[in-house]
Amino acid sequence: MTRIILILLFSFFVIVTNAQISDLHKTDGITNVIHKNNVGRIAFMNGNVPLNQFKQSDFLKSFELKYRSDLNIRVFMNNSVINYLHQLDSDLQEDQLLKMGNLQFSFFVDNNLIYKENIHHGCNFGSGGNKTTSTVFRVPLTSTKGEDWWAMYMWDRFRNNCGEKALTVGAHLLRIEIRPYIKFTEENIKTGDLIAHGEIKLIIKKPKITAKQIEIQKIRPGSDWEISDLPFDKVKIKALNTAIADYTLKEITSVIVIREGKLMLEEYFNDANRNTLHDTRSAGKSFTSTLTGIAIQDGYLKNENLTLDNFYDLKKFDNYNVSKDSVKIKDLLTMSSAFNGSDKQSESPGNEENMYPTENWVKFTLDLPMDKTKSNGKQWDYFTAGVVLLGDILNKSVTQGLEKYADERLFKPLNITQYKWQYTPQQVVNTAGSLQMTSLEYAKYAQLYKNNGIWNGKQILSPEWINKTLTRQIQIPERENQFYGYLFWNKTVLYKGKSYETFYCAGNGGNQFIIFKDLPIVIIITSKAYNKPYGHPQADTIVKDYILTSILGN
Numbered sequence: 001m002t003r004i005i006l007i008l009l010f011s012f013f014v015i016v017t018n019a020q021i022s023d024l025h026k027t028d029g030i031t032n033v034i035h036k037n038n039v040g041r042i043a044f045m046n047g048n049v050p051l052n053q054f055k056q057s058d059f060l061k062s063f064e065l066k067y068r069s070d071l072n073i074r075v076f077m078n079n080s081v082i083n084y085l086h087q088l089d090s091d092l093q094e095d096q097l098l099k100m101g102n103l104q105f106s107f108f109v110d111n112n113l114i115y116k117e118n119i120h121h122g123c124n125f126g127s128g129g130n131k132t133t134s135t136v137f138r139v140p141l142t143s144t145k146g147e148d149w150w151a152m153y154m155w156d157r158f159r160n161n162c163g164e165k166a167l168t169v170g171a172h173l174l175r176i177e178i179r180p181y182i183k184f185t186e187e188n189i190k191t192g193d194l195i196a197h198g199e200i201k202l203i204i205k206k207p208k209i210t211a212k213q214i215e216i217q218k219i220r221p222g223s224d225w226e227i228s229d230l231p232f233d234k235v236k237i238k239a240l241n242t243a244i245a246d247y248t249l250k251e252i253t254s255v256i257v258i259r260e261g262k263l264m265l266e267e268y269f270n271d272a273n274r275n276t277l278h279d280t281r282s283a284g285k286s287f288t289s290t291l292t293g294i295a296i297q298d299g300y301l302k303n304e305n306l307t308l309d310n311f312y313d314l315k316k317f318d319n320y321n322v323s324k325d326s327v328k329i330k331d332l333l334t335m336s337s338a339f340n341g342s343d344k345q346s347e348s349p350g351n352e353e354n355m356y357p358t359e360n361w362v363k364f365t366l367d368l369p370m371d372k373t374k375s376n377g378k379q380w381d382y383f384t385a386g387v388v389l390l391g392d393i394l395n396k397s398v399t400q401g402l403e404k405y406a407d408e409r410l411f412k413p414l415n416i417t418q419y420k421w422q423y424t425p426q427q428v429v430n431t432a433g434s435l436q437m438t439s440l441e442y443a444k445y446a447q448l449y450k451n452n453g454i455w456n457g458k459q460i461l462s463p464e465w466i467n468k469t470l471t472r473q474i475q476i477p478e479r480e481n482q483f484y485g486y487l488f489w490n491k492t493v494l495y496k497g498k499s500y501e502t503f504y505c506a507g508n509g510g511n512q513f514i515i516f517k518d519l520p521i522v523i524i525i526t527s528k529a530y531n532k533p534y535g536h537p538q539a540d541t542i543v544k545d546y547i548l549t550s551i552l553g554n
Contacts (some may be wrong), residue, residue: 021085021090025132030078035136042176042198042465045072048138048145063202065167067247070145074138075178075196079133084180086191092182098131101182104191107158108175109166115158118189118228122346123150139175148531156532169206175199206246212236213245219266220274222438224415228262236550237265240542244269251509253278256524257547258447265547266440270528277436281507284435285387286447287410289333289487291394291402293408294299299434300397304330304468304486308366311393316546318367323376329393331376332386333486334473339365343382352384352432360394361385361424380474380484384432387487388424391431403429413460414448417442429463433507437506439524446505446513446522470503471519493540495548510535514543523547 030036034054044060047070054074063071077084085097092100100120107115124130125137139151159167166172174197180192216237219227243249253272257265268274295301308314309325317324324337331337341350348354350368358364365385374381395402403421406429411419419437422430429435437445444455449470453461465486472483472490483490485503493500505513510527525542529535 021087023079024086025082027080027135028133030135036078039078040194040196041076042178042196043074043076044198044200045074045138046070048072048140049074051136051138060200062171062203064203064205065142066205067207067250068144069142070140071142071247072140073176073198074137075136077135077195080133080135081180084192084195085182088180088190089182097182100184101180102131103195104179104181106177106179108173109163110173111175112166114163114166115161117154117157118183119150119154121183123257137507138186151364153531153533155246156534160533167204169204172202172204174202175198175346209242209245214241216241216265217267219263223263223266223274225258225263225440225443227260230259230264232264233550233553236546237267240546241267243546249542250532250534251529252525252527252538252542253545254360254524254526255542256443256458257461257551258440258443258450258522258524259551260520261447261451263440263443268269268439272439272526273439274440275418277418277438278442278511279434279436279528280442280505280511280513280526281509281530282384282433283442283505283507283513284433285384285513286487286505286513287406287433287435288387288390288394288447289469290410290448290461291406292333292390292486293330293461293469295394295398296403297462297465298398298409300392300399302327304328304333308389312366312394314366317363319369321370323370324366327376329390330486331455334377334388334484335383335386335487336377336380336474337383337386338370338376339383339386340369340371341365341381341383341385343384350383350385355385355388361388361426362426365389380476384525388430388432391424392428394431395428401428402431402551411459413458414441414444414455416444423489439526442524443522443525446515447526449503450520450522470515477486493548495544495552496554500548506536508535510537510539512536512539521547521551 034056042061044340045058046060046063049058065071065226081103082094082097085101102119102121104116104118106113125134125139140147140149140150141155143152143449175197177197178195182190193370216234245250252269255265255267296303306329307325308327312318314324327337339350342348343352345351355361355364386474391402398405416437418441419435422434424430448455449466452463453459453466469486469488471485473486476482476486478486481492488501488503493502500519501517503515510525511529512525514523523543525539527535527539
C-alpha cells in the first residue's frame with residue numbers, strides 16, 4: 001500500500017512539474033494561414049510586405065545585399081515575448097521581466113556564429129508589434145526609407161563585429177536565430193529555447209566604380225575662397241574617393257581642406273554638392289560659444305563667470321537648490337554644471353531625449369534637480385540642455401534676439417549667406433545643434449579660429465576668447481588625452497611618430513570641423529552616418545590615413 005501511494009505521489013509530481021506554465025497575457029493569436037504554416041520561422045523580405053498581403057512566395061531564398069537596400073525580416077512566433085520570458089523564469093514579476101529581458105539575436109554566416117546580441121530591454125517592435133500580445137513582428141535590417149530602428153543598429157554592430165569580413169564578395173548563407181533571454185547580472189544571463197530561425201543566401205558583389213567617382217573634383221570658381229596651388233599627393237585623395245565610392249567609408253557627403261588659408265580640396269559625395277545645406281547636428285553647438293564671446297566683447301555680458309541667478313529667479317522653478325544660483329556661463333560652455341543631466345545616460349532626468357517633447361526647453365532645464373555627486377565646474381558630462389539654456393541667456397541679453405544678432409555680428413562679416421536654423425518651441429534659434437550650412441560656409445567659420453578671429457582684415461572675434469575656447473578647460477572622462485574647451489572638443493592626432501593637437505566641432509553622424517593647432521590646416525567633414533558606430537571613427541580615418549598622408553607624406 002505504501003509503495004502504491006509513493007508511485008501515485010511521484011506521478012503527480014511529474015505531471016505538475018511538466019505542466020506548461022500559464023501565460024501572463026492573452027496574445028493576438030495566430031490569425032492567418034501564413035502564420036500558422038510558418039510558426040517558428042523568420043521570413044526574409046525585400047522591403048516591408050504588409051502582413052495582410054504576405055504570401056508564401058514573399059519568403060526570399062536569396063538577396064543581393066547592396067549598400068543601399070531594404071532587407072527586412074518578419075518573425076512568426078507561437079507566443080508573445082513576455083510569455084516566453086515568463087516561461088524562462090516564472091518567479092519574476094511582469095515589470096521585472098520587461099526590465100531584465102528581451103530577445104537574443106544570433107547571426108551565423110556559412111554556419112559559423114559571427115555575432116550574438118541581447119537586444120536592450122527597451123527595444124520594442126514598432127506600431128505593428130509589442131512584447132505583451134504580438135506573436136508576429138517585422139524589423140528592417142537595412143533600409144533606404146529613412147527608418148530609424150534598433151534592428152538597423154544591431155545589423156551595423158553585426159557588420160562591425162566580423163560580419164563585414166565574413167560577407168566577402170560572393171554567395172554566403174546567413175542564418176538568424178532568436179531566443180528569449182533574462183539578464184540577472186553581467187555574468188548571469190539566462191537564455192531560453194529557440195523561438196524562431198531563418199536563413200537566406202546573400203549575394204555580395206563588388207560595387208561598380210566609375211573613373212569619375214575616383215577622380216579629384218575640380219574646384220569651380222565663385223567659391224569665395226582663393227584656390228591653393230600647393231602640391232599634395234593626388235593618389236592618396238583618389239584612394240579616399242575610391243573608399244567612399246565603394247562604401248568602405250559610408251555616407252560621407254563632403255570633404256573640404258583649407259591649407260594656409262586657401263581652398264585645397266573640395267569633394268562632394270552621395271548626391272551632395274556645393275549648395276547642399278548639411279545637418280551637422282551638435283557641431284552647431286560650437287557657434288553658441290562663438291556668439292557668447294562676441295556678446296561679451298560687445299558688452300552684453302560682463303564675462304563668462306556670470307551665474308544663472310543674474311538671469312532667472314530660480315526659486316520659481318522646480319527642485320530649487322542654492323547650487324543652481326552658482327552655475328556659471330562657463331560651466332555651460334564646458335559642460336561641467338552640476339545639473340542632473342547627462343546625454344550619455346538614457347535614464348538621466350536631463351537627457352536631451354526627455355527635453356525635446358516638452359513645451360518649453362528652458363523650463364525643462366531649470367526645473368531639473370541638481371546632481372549631488374557633481375560640483376559646478378568640476379566634472380564634464382555631455383549636456384545638451386545646458387547649451388539650450390545658454391542660447392536663451394544670449395537671446396535675452398542681445399538686442400533684437402539671437403537670430404538677428406548672429407546674422408549681423410557673425411554671418412554677414414564672414415559672408416555666410418546659405419544657412420538654416422532650427423528653432424525651440426519658443427521660436428528661439430536652437431543652439432543645441434542642427435545649424436545647417438554649406439561645407440564652404442562651415443570652412444569659413446572654422447578658419448576664423450585659425451585666423452585668430454580676423455576675417456578680411458577685420459577682428460570678428462577677440463583673440464582672448466579664441467585662446468580660452470581653444471584651451472583644454474576640462475578632461476573628458478574615460479577618454480585618454482582628450483579634453484573640452486568652450487563647446488569645442490580637443491584631441492591629439494598621432495601621425496608618423498609626431499603629435500598634432502586639434503580642436504574641433506563634432507556632431508552625430510561623423511560630422512567634424514577640425515582646426516590643427518600647429519599645422520596650417522582646417523578640415524571639414526560632413527556625413528549622414530547618424531547614430532552609426534562608425535561615424536566618428538571613419539572621420540578620423542579620413543584625416544589620418546588620407547589627408548595628412550597626402551599633405552605630409554608617408
